[in-house]
Amino acid sequence: MARPGLPSLAAFMSLCLLVLAVVEPHKAYGSSSRGWFNIGRNKGAPAASAAAVNGICASSVTIYGYKCEEHEVKTQDGYILNMQRIPEGRAGGTTRSENKRQPVLIQHGVLVDGMTWLLNSPEQNLPMILADKGFDVWIANTRGTRFCKKHVSLDPHDPEFWNWSWDELVSYDLPAVFDFVYSQTGQKIHYIGHSLGTLIGLASFSEGHQVDVLKSAAFLSPIAYLSHMNTALGAVAARAFVGEITTLFGVAEFNPKGRDVSNFLKALCNYPGVDCYDLLTALTGKNCCLNSSTVDLFIRNEPQSTSTKNMVHLAQTVRDGVIAKYNYGRPDYNLMHYGETKPPIYNISNIPNDLPLFISYGGQDALSDVRDVQLLLDHLKFHDVDKLTIQYIKDYAHADFIMGINAKDIVYNKVVQFFKHQQ
Numbered sequence: 001m002a003r004p005g006l007p008s009l010a011a012f013m014s015l016c017l018l019v020l021a022v023v024e025p026h027k028a029y030g031s032s033s034r035g036w037f038n039i040g041r042n043k044g045a046p047a048a049s050a051a052a053v054n055g056i057c058a059s060s061v062t063i064y065g066y067k068c069e070e071h072e073v074k075t076q077d078g079y080i081l082n083m084q085r086i087p088e089g090r091a092g093g094t095t096r097s098e099n100k101r102q103p104v105l106i107q108h109g110v111l112v113d114g115m116t117w118l119l120n121s122p123e124q125n126l127p128m129i130l131a132d133k134g135f136d137v138w139i140a141n142t143r144g145t146r147f148c149k150k151h152v153s154l155d156p157h158d159p160e161f162w163n164w165s166w167d168e169l170v171s172y173d174l175p176a177v178f179d180f181v182y183s184q185t186g187q188k189i190h191y192i193g194h195s196l197g198t199l200i201g202l203a204s205f206s207e208g209h210q211v212d213v214l215k216s217a218a219f220l221s222p223i224a225y226l227s228h229m230n231t232a233l234g235a236v237a238a239r240a241f242v243g244e245i246t247t248l249f250g251v252a253e254f255n256p257k258g259r260d261v262s263n264f265l266k267a268l269c270n271y272p273g274v275d276c277y278d279l280l281t282a283l284t285g286k287n288c289c290l291n292s293s294t295v296d297l298f299i300r301n302e303p304q305s306t307s308t309k310n311m312v313h314l315a316q317t318v319r320d321g322v323i324a325k326y327n328y329g330r331p332d333y334n335l336m337h338y339g340e341t342k343p344p345i346y347n348i349s350n351i352p353n354d355l356p357l358f359i360s361y362g363g364q365d366a367l368s369d370v371r372d373v374q375l376l377l378d379h380l381k382f383h384d385v386d387k388l389t390i391q392y393i394k395d396y397a398h399a400d401f402i403m404g405i406n407a408k409d410i411v412y413n414k415v416v417q418f419f420k421h422q423q
Helices: 009-023 035-041 046-054 056-060 126-132 166-185 196-206 234-240 242-248 259-269 276-284 292-301 308-320 331-338 370-379 407-421
Strands: 069-074 079-086 103-107 136-140 189-195 214-222 357-362 388-393
Touching: 046 056, 056 069, 056 079, 069 166, 079 126, 079 166, 103 126, 103 166, 103 196, 126 136, 126 407, 136 166, 166 189, 166 196, 166 308, 189 196, 196 214, 214 407, 357 370, 357 407, 388 407
Parallel strands: 103 136, 103 189, 189 214, 214 357, 357 388
Antiparallel strands: 069 079, 079 136
8 A cells, every 4th residue: 555645744744853852951951962762772771671671560560569460452453452550559558448449551651661650669659549549540652662562464574563543542452451451440431641652642542442441531732633733843854854754654663762752863963053962851841850860860771762653643633633434535435434534533522421521631741732732721621520530730740740759749648539539
């Protein structure tokens, strides 16, 4: 099949830079400006090495005295996903009887995996806080990330393994993990998403998927409408590196640690006026509340691969200003896939009005811009007033929601309170 049509170059480049920016430390952290490009060759990263050998449970959960289980879940299209379960709190934490522990499913964003929730101390990271508060915690990992590169018949070296976008995360990955958690617990599930984890949750719930087993949903730094992302470098990059963009489309796997993407980003950083030393602030907003040790641990473990098709789909979301299925670039191709010449829209207004929702967003977030969040909220204007909780944090940017040293006090305690209100 021919390659799908290219989205606008500025939109695509904005997305590439934008989601990759979270792996580059702010200059205040004192890390090397080029350190990100050497991630794959970092031999002095014990947490990353332990995770690679032993998995997320052994490297980041059980060492702190928590029980943790590794699970594998198969999707209907054959991908085998890795999940972690923290079934109870640490000794001395608030607990509940085994049959009353409410399950919580936590979904990460693009180009990272479930480890991204576990970078702070146990007292500061969301999964362990939830476990200590009496919840049964499940951490999802999407296809293509380091522990989700198995398929019943495809090999990761096969381009067909990477023939998917976030549509497939909506249609296959999310249903698979929801069904698995429900089969193990027999209870309705609380959902937490960050960044892309919010987009696939919103899209899925708008189509009526999972709502019969969904207790409530919390969206942190929600990504839905992306027209107002105030990225500082996207336009410059698009104008300067048109040729390299077409090269990327020949790669099925978008691997930030790989030679092609790494060289592409190095070229961007050498362009006059592009300051990769401060890329995190330039493209995600000025994160207020990160510390150097957390950022260093992030760099040792992330980023993860995704599909190039997924990056294209995200870029289409930026360009078109709507939440729609993947656009194959030609009316006849869309007609073949969807029965219509344009990709169908995910209508956020179709999310059940009585589904309890918690939405938390930041005033400094360059990815989840306040104006785009307001557009999302406008699509939820008919939602039951007592079922919609909104939190605005003036000083927060994108990474603060998962790595902020004060996120427990500002965000996570609110999420726990919201969930317990639904019991």
